[in-house]
Amino acid sequence: MSKSTNSWRWPVNKAGSEQSKLPQPLWLLAELTYACPLQCPYCSNPLDFAKYKKELATDDWIRVMREAREMGATQLGFSGGEPLVRTDLEELIAEARQLGFYTNLITSGVGMDEKRIKAFKDAGLDHIQVSFQASSEELNNFIAGTDAFQHKLEMARLVKKYGYPMVLCFVLHRRNEDQIRDILELAITLEADYVELATTQYYGWAYHNREQLIPTREQLLHAEQVAKEYQEKMKGKMRIFYVIPDYFENRPKRCMDGWGHVFLTITPDGTALPCHAARQLPGLEFPNVKNHNIEWIWNDSPDFNKFRGLDWMKEPCRSCPEKEKDLGGCRCQAYMLTGDARNADPVCDKSPHHHELVATIDRVGKLAGTPEFEAKPILFRNPKNSKKITSDKETLPA
Amino acid sequence: MNPITGDNIPAITPTFRFQWEKAQNCFVVLYPEGMVKLSHSAGEIMKRCDGATSVDGIITDLHKEFPDTDLDVEVYKFLEVAREQGWIRTK
Numbered sequence: 001m002s003k004s005t006n007s008w009r010w011p012v013n014k015a016g017s018e019q020s021k022l023p024q025p026l027w028l029l030a031e032l033t034y035a036c037p038l039q040c041p042y043c044s045n046p047l048d049f050a051k052y053k054k055e056l057a058t059d060d061w062i063r064v065m066r067e068a069r070e071m072g073a074t075q076l077g078f079s080g081g082e083p084l085v086r087t088d089l090e091e092l093i094a095e096a097r098q099l100g101f102y103t104n105l106i107t108s109g110v111g112m113d114e115k116r117i118k119a120f121k122d123a124g125l126d127h128i129q130v131s132f133q134a135s136s137e138e139l140n141n142f143i144a145g146t147d148a149f150q151h152k153l154e155m156a157r158l159v160k161k162y163g164y165p166m167v168l169c170f171v172l173h174r175r176n177e178d179q180i181r182d183i184l185e186l187a188i189t190l191e192a193d194y195v196e197l198a199t200t201q202y203y204g205w206a207y208h209n210r211e212q213l214i215p216t217r218e219q220l221l222h223a224e225q226v227a228k229e230y231q232e233k234m235k236g237k238m239r240i241f242y243v244i245p246d247y248f249e250n251r252p253k254r255c256m257d258g259w260g261h262v263f264l265t266i267t268p269d270g271t272a273l274p275c276h277a278a279r280q281l282p283g284l285e286f287p288n289v290k291n292h293n294i295e296w297i298w299n300d301s302p303d304f305n306k307f308r309g310l311d312w313m314k315e316p317c318r319s320c321p322e323k324e325k326d327l328g329g330c331r332c333q334a335y336m337l338t339g340d341a342r343n344a345d346p347v348c349d350k351s352p353h354h355h356e357l358v359a360t361i362d363r364v365g366k367l368a369g370t371p372e373f374e375a376k377p378i379l380f381r382n383p384k385n386s387k388k389i390t391s392d393k394e395t396l397p398a
Numbered sequence: 399m400n401p402i403t404g405d406n407i408p409a410i411t412p413t414f415r416f417q418w419e420k421a422q423n424c425f426v427v428l429y430p431e432g433m434v435k436l437s438h439s440a441g442e443i444m445k446r447c448d449g450a451t452s453v454d455g456i457i458t459d460l461h462k463e464f465p466d467t468d469l470d471v472e473v474y475k476f477l478e479v480a481r482e483q484g485w486i487r488t489k
Contacts (some may be wrong), residue, residue: 024421026433072421074433102415102428126415127430165413167430193413194430 023308024072025264025298028101029079029276030061032089033268036082037110039145039380040133042171042206042213045081046279048393050386052269058088060289062095064266067294069099073264076101081268084111090123097124104129106169109155110148117158128159129167129196135182139175145380156190167194172223173206173213174368180223184230184240192238197227199245203277203332205381208389212378214364220248247361250354251322252329252345259307259331264298272297274304277332281341307331307341314342316350402453402477406488409449414485416444427485434483439469443476447486453477 034049056064065076076096083089084107096103105120105128120128132152133143140149159166168187170176176183180197187195202210215223227242234240246253256263256275265273270289273279279286284306287297298304306312310323317328328334329345337346338353346353367373379385402408410416415428418441425441427434436444442463446456457473480486 027431072419074419074421074426074428075431077431100417102433104431126428129430163412165430 022299023258023261025068025294026073026262027075027077027264028065028068028073029077029263029265030064030083030092031079031081031265031267031276032056032061032083032086032092033081035085036080036108036381037085037146038082038108038133038148039382040143040171040205041209041378041380042173042200042204043381044201044204044206044276045381046204047208048386048390049081050383051390052267055086055268056266056270056289058091060270061088061092064270064289064294065092065096065099065101068264069101071294071298074100074102075104077104077106079106082108082111084108084116090116090119093120093125094123097126102126107131108144108148109152110146112155112158114158117155117162121162121164125164127167128164129169130156130159131169131171132183132186133171134176135170135179135186139179143175145382153190156192160191165193166191167196168192169196169198171198171200172215173200174215174219174364175213177215177219177223180226184226187238187240188234194239195241197223197240197242199243201245201277202247203280203336205379207336209378210360211364211373212376214247214361215245216365216368217248217361218365220244246330246333246345246347247357249347250349252326252333252347254326255330255333255345258327260298260304261308264294272301272304274307275332281332281335312342314340314344316348316352317344320350399481402474402481402488404454404457405452407449407452408447408456408477408481408486408488410444410447411484411487416485427483429484434485439472440476440480443473444480444485447477447480 033055034045034052078089083105093103103124103126105125107128107130109130130152132140134140137149141147156166156168168190170183184195200206200213206213224242224244227240231240260274263275265276266289267273271279271286272289273286284303286303287301313323313328317323329347331341333345333347334343335341337357344351346357348354417426417428419426422435425436425444427436442460443456446459457470460469460473477486481488
């Protein structure tokens with residue numbers, strides 16, 4: 001190697017300092033199946049998931065992984081539904097690892113045992129993220145809709161035993177937000193390397209159940225304090241991720257780091273999405289990997305270009321000095337809360353719809369804890385409810 | 399934790415992955431759901447953290463490849479950062 005190409009520079013790069021010409025799908029999320037033994041009412045799968053019955057075959061997934069890897073994909077998440085339902089998971093992991101992916105298994109732990117954890121390790125799996133629904137058995141099993149808590153504890157211990165880095169994920173909402181201290185203590189007991197205190201994102205089932213899930217301002221304030229306390233206390237031992245839910249902010253999140261920028265989701269039936277919630281947006285067809293290769297889907301398909309860059313924006317985003325920072329927020333949230341995906345995400349207080357969101361938060365805050373309000377049933381995520389919702393929607397006048 | 403010394407032997411932490419990424423044209427460190435791109439020189443240091451070579455040995459080897467560079471201080475600085483981030487362990 002000649003010296004001119006082999007120069008010495010200060011070792012740590014500024015992240016993202018090298019801009020390539022085209023964005024690369026660095027993150028591939030493989031939603032292997034919509035089947036799931038759990039019924040969490042904040043599931044990010046579409047409400048009508050039950051109508052998608054045909055799953056991609058093993059060979060299709062292998063081709064998708066190979067093509068995405070050639071495009072620069074590095075992180076691969078096996079998700080669902082519950083990815084453990086797929087009997088070819090070991091094979092897919094082995095193939096992914098061979099391709100050079102960093103492989104993440106995002107699971108409830110239900111459907112796992114020691115034999116499988118070992119087989120995944122042999123296949124080259126890098127990391128297992130186990131989700132919990134709460135820190136107490138009773139609430140965990142209520143939210144999950146199944147008696148899974150003890151099994152999850154056992155799986156978390158085995159994940160450590162086999163030397164995987166362990167991420168514990170807790171989705172927070174009004175029902176479990178006050179358990180935050182117990183949740184973090186549980187994570188310490190289980191020796192988690194990372195804890196994701198994932199705030200409920202109001203898409204899919206969570207949007208349908210949002211009145212039953214939105215926390216109060218007091219709950220959030222408390223949770224934030226406790227999270228900070230433990231972040232300090234566990235410094236260097238356990239990393240704790242805590243983000244304030246965007247509904248309570250005045251500026252929107254930079255959703256998915258931009259449409260078609262780093263993130264590529266493939267749904268169980270092969271539909272390619274710029275994020276796992278995008279399927280609901282009207283007027284978009286979204287390409288399927290059975291008909292197109294990943295290169296065309298990512299670089300050339302109209303849908304992946306639809307909200308790239310800033311040209312699609314309307315006011316108040318178009319003339320906003322902060323538009324490059326947050327890219328106008330989330331397209332799905334804009335659609336769900338204003339009816340137009342090109343509008344500003346109403347989390348932003350410059351949106352003319354922001355006050356509606358604030359009113360929702362205020363109303364929930366006022367009514368939370370009252371027996372009548374809390375008695376409203378939660379809709380659990382299962383095929384029966386999915387079919388019912390889909391047929392109810394279809395009988396509505398257009 | 400004690401400052402890193404010349405006879406410490408650094409190794410990549412098993413829960414992190416260090417590899418060359420063709421699409422990024424650089425070495426990267428991978429961990430659950432994340433990636434750090436390393437500069438050329440960081441990659442050169444990290445690839446020598448093999449669990450057998452001491453810091454002194456790494457520096458000697460780097461001097462062979464970059465003969466006219468005063469790099470000793472930077473190697474120590476980088477290894478401290480890498481250890482703090484958890485990418486490497488020292489014994």
